[in-house]
Amino acid sequence: MAFDESHDLFRATCRRFAEEKIAPFCYEWEEAGEFPRELYRDAARAGILGAGYPEDLGGGGGDPLHALVGIEGLLHGGSSGVVASLCSHGIALPPILKMGSPEQQRRFVPPVLAGEQIAALAITEPGTGSDVASLTTRAVRDGTDYVISGSKLFITSGVRADLVSVLCRTGPDKHGGLTFFVVERGMPGFTVSRALEKTGWWASDTAELSFDEVRVPQANRIGEEGSGFVALMQNFQGERLALAFYGHATAELALQDALAYAKERSAFGRPLTGFQVTRHKLAAMATKVAAARTFNYRLAERVAAGEYLVGEVSMAKNFSAQIANEVCYDAVQIFGGMGFMRETRVERLSRDARLLPIGGGTSEIMNEIIAKSLGL
Amino acid sequence: MKILVALKRVADPANHNKVKIPASGDRIDTAGLEWQINPFDLYALETALRLTENGKNPKKREGEVVVLTIGPKETETNLRSALATGADRAIRIEAVDEELDGRLVAHALAKIVEEEKPDVVMMGKQVVDSETNMVGQVLAELLDWPMATFAATIQEQPDGLLVEREVDGGVAKVKVTLPAVVTVDLRIVSPTSVRSKHTEAGFKYPYEEVRFAPLPAIMQAKKKPLAIKNLSELTPDLKSTTRYVKYEAPPGRKAGIKVKDVQELVQKLATEAKVI
Ligand SMILES: Cc1cc2nc3c(=O)[nH]c(=O)nc-3n(C[C@H](O)[C@H](O)[C@H](O)COP(=O)(O)OP(=O)(O)OC[C@H]3O[C@@H](n4cnc5c(N)ncnc54)[C@H](O)[C@@H]3O)c2cc1C
Numbered sequence: 001m002a003f004d005e006s007h008d009l010f011r012a013t014c015r016r017f018a019e020e021k022i023a024p025f026c027y028e029w030e031e032a033g034e035f036p037r038e039l040y041r042d043a044a045r046a047g048i049l050g051a052g053y054p055e056d057l058g059g060g061g062g063d064p065l066h067a068l069v070g071i072e073g074l075l076h077g078g079s080s081g082v083v084a085s086l087c088s089h090g091i092a093l094p095p096i097l098k099m100g101s102p103e104q105q106r107r108f109v110p111p112v113l114a115g116e117q118i119a120a121l122a123i124t125e126p127g128t129g130s131d132v133a134s135l136t137t138r139a140v141r142d143g144t145d146y147v148i149s150g151s152k153l154f155i156t157s158g159v160r161a162d163l164v165s166v167l168c169r170t171g172p173d174k175h176g177g178l179t180f181f182v183v184e185r186g187m188p189g190f191t192v193s194r195a196l197e198k199t200g201w202w203a204s205d206t207a208e209l210s211f212d213e214v215r216v217p218q219a220n221r222i223g224e225e226g227s228g229f230v231a232l233m234q235n236f237q238g239e240r241l242a243l244a245f246y247g248h249a250t251a252e253l254a255l256q257d258a259l260a261y262a263k264e265r266s267a268f269g270r271p272l273t274g275f276q277v278t279r280h281k282l283a284a285m286a287t288k289v290a291a292a293r294t295f296n297y298r299l300a301e302r303v304a305a306g307e308y309l310v311g312e313v314s315m316a317k318n319f320s321a322q323i324a325n326e327v328c329y330d331a332v333q334i335f336g337g338m339g340f341m342r343e344t345r346v347e348r349l350s351r352d353a354r355l356l357p358i359g360g361g362t363s364e365i366m367n368e369i370i371a372k373s374l375g376l
Numbered sequence: 377m378k379i380l381v382a383l384k385r386v387a388d389p390a391n392h393n394k395v396k397i398p399a400s401g402d403r404i405d406t407a408g409l410e411w412q413i414n415p416f417d418l419y420a421l422e423t424a425l426r427l428t429e430n431g432k433n434p435k436k437r438e439g440e441v442v443v444l445t446i447g448p449k450e451t452e453t454n455l456r457s458a459l460a461t462g463a464d465r466a467i468r469i470e471a472v473d474e475e476l477d478g479r480l481v482a483h484a485l486a487k488i489v490e491e492e493k494p495d496v497v498m499m500g501k502q503v504v505d506s507e508t509n510m511v512g513q514v515l516a517e518l519l520d521w522p523m524a525t526f527a528a529t530i531q532e533q534p535d536g537l538l539v540e541r542e543v544d545g546g547v548a549k550v551k552v553t554l555p556a557v558v559t560v561d562l563r564i565v566s567p568t569s570v571r572s573k574h575t576e577a578g579f580k581y582p583y584e585e586v587r588f589a590p591l592p593a594i595m596q597a598k599k600k601p602l603a604i605k606n607l608s609e610l611t612p613d614l615k616s617t618t619r620y621v622k623y624e625a626p627p628g629r630k631a632g633i634k635v636k637d638v639q640e641l642v643q644k645l646a647t648e649a650k651v652i
């Protein structure tokens with residue numbers, strides 16, 4: 001599977017959407033900590049939310065590469081937080097699509113792709129993050145229902161989610177005892193305990209969720225009991241590749257801003273680009289962006305073609321996360337004091353980039369996976 | 377209704393600061409520029425789509441919308457984008473930008489109109505690069521067709537189009553019989569600006585812009601026909617009659633001054649700027 005003109009056109013659609021519908025308001029939304037719900041509907045109408053999803057479920061067809069270039073286009077709005085929440089279905093729906101029954105897919109997927117409902121994925125808990133298989137939120141069978149108890153932390157779109165794909169413990173086996181359930185807003189016992197304040201991704205609503213004996217019908221269990229861990233591992237591949245794309249795209253925006261500023265701003269009687277140290281800094285930044293983008297593109301084509309490349313995906317996520325932080329740091333430096341001001345995009349990009357080596361599996365966990373793929 | 381929409385690619389106005397003129401001043405250096413369709417031409421495309429649908433079901437075309445551009449191979453991406461936005465088929469006339477001027481473009485369009493026989497040629501009122509605002513008018517003259525320029529609203533009627541044009545001091549209403557040339561202004565994309573004979577009473581577009589090209593349409597656009605013609609075959613005896621003598625960047629803006637009150641402002645406007 002390869003990138004072609006349709007990916008360029010789709011990226012352009014997403015970029016235009018971001019420049020017209022996100023960028024002008026993004027400062028306000030970032031400060032407010034969320035964006036209007038209508039944006040989901042607008043994005044659905046513009047054919048953005050459904051990229052890579054089957055048309056019979058309300059998707060836009062296309063392939064996984066369309067969803068990835070969509071992220072690049074949407075980031076032109078200047079807010080990773082908006083993109084993270086707008087696209088939280090990108091991590092919440094795949095378990096339903098992979099393992100859900102046709103009936104469950106028809107029930108849960110179309111309203112989300114139409115922008116009418118918001119979907120979130122809930123894995124992480126107050127007591128466990130990296131060591132996912134140690135999670136303790138329990139789902140206990142009771143007649144034809146399950147009763148879910150526990151809590152989930154750092155859940156993207158969690159404050160507003162209408163449906164949440166929740167990974168629960170259904171059996172004693174560490175990996176084999178995990179199962180996904182869809183918990184819906186309004187189910188008694190399911191509440192948002194708090195909206196969390198963060199370093200970056202401000203416009204994204206991130207929540208702690210509480211499950212106090214939430215009764216969930218068996219019809220909301222996704223796949224067989226015990227099928228959750230494998231589904232999660234597959235889901236991580238998509239999420240990590242997407243985060244790798246956030247990385248190079250974030251760095252690219254910071255580079256563009258820094259280039260423009262360095263040409264415009266002068267000191268000691270010359271533009272900043274008149275200093276070799278600045279030119280070389282920009283050269284190094286551009287090199288990092290190009291290397292990360294090229295690696296991510298090549299890898300995305302292979303993953304989209306069906307290869308299961310756990311080691312490489314972890315490398316891409318780590319490398320992109322790292323260069324994004326380095327490039328944003330340098331961009332802020334080139335902006336000087338202005339780079340520390342909330343009114344500049346590089347200030348926000350530099351805060352948003354900090355999430356990349358943490359979310360979706362930390363750098364340390366990525367390195368463990370890479371080491372394993374090296375036979376260590 | 378069959379509508380021919382003429383599109384021109386222009387350097388993205390948002391990064392005009394990348395436009396460079398070499399020291400020789402004999403050309404504009406276009407390396408590294410990002411290209412997009414002239415915004416007014418996109419409004420023309422949106423107008424053509426609205427005139428060939430009922431509004432409620434934008435996937436069903438009542439008639440045909442053909443998009444056309446004159447330019448090098450890369451402009452096919454712009455045409456594909458127009459096809460993804462909803463046009464039915466595309467024509468590219470092979471040419472390099474430097475050999476064109478408004479008159480030559482109008483002659484080439486007239487040739488295509490002879491072959492295609494559209495009911496309407498829909499165009500932007502002008503391009504945002506050279507801003508000559510002449511191709512639509514020259515084309516109407518060559519074809520000896522009625523024309524309505526700067527359309528702000530269009531209503532399809534049994535015997536033609538009723539067009540409202542914004543003019544100084546009000547709105548002029550023009551009725552054109554078909555076939556006709558129409559050029560559009562930006563207000564044409566307002567929710568109720570365009571009514572075809574299929575538009576349902578009271579229908580309002582839920583947006584005020586050119587529609588987005590959604591992914592399914594992008595995928596379908598791969599299969600829509602795109603024909604290629606040669607400028608030299610369409611207009612064998614014609615050459616651009618415009619000669620560019622020298623290019624020069626406008627002088628950089630000088631810093632302004634601050635005045636302390638209205639009185640000083642008025643005085644400076646009168647004695648220094650001499651505008652009042
Ligand atoms: C903004 C944001 C959004 C998020 N969205 C979601 C979401 O939508 N859904 C969801 O389920 N989760 C979400 N998360 C959670 C995220 O996936 C976790 O934060 C991440 O996996 C790390 O887990 P933790 O925070 O518990 O850190 P811990 O696991 O406690 O790790 C702490 C530190 O120890 C290190 N460490 C842990 N184990 C090892 C090891 N074996 N070797 C070496 N070092 C180790 C880690 O690398 C890290 O540096 C989000 C987090 C953030 C910040």
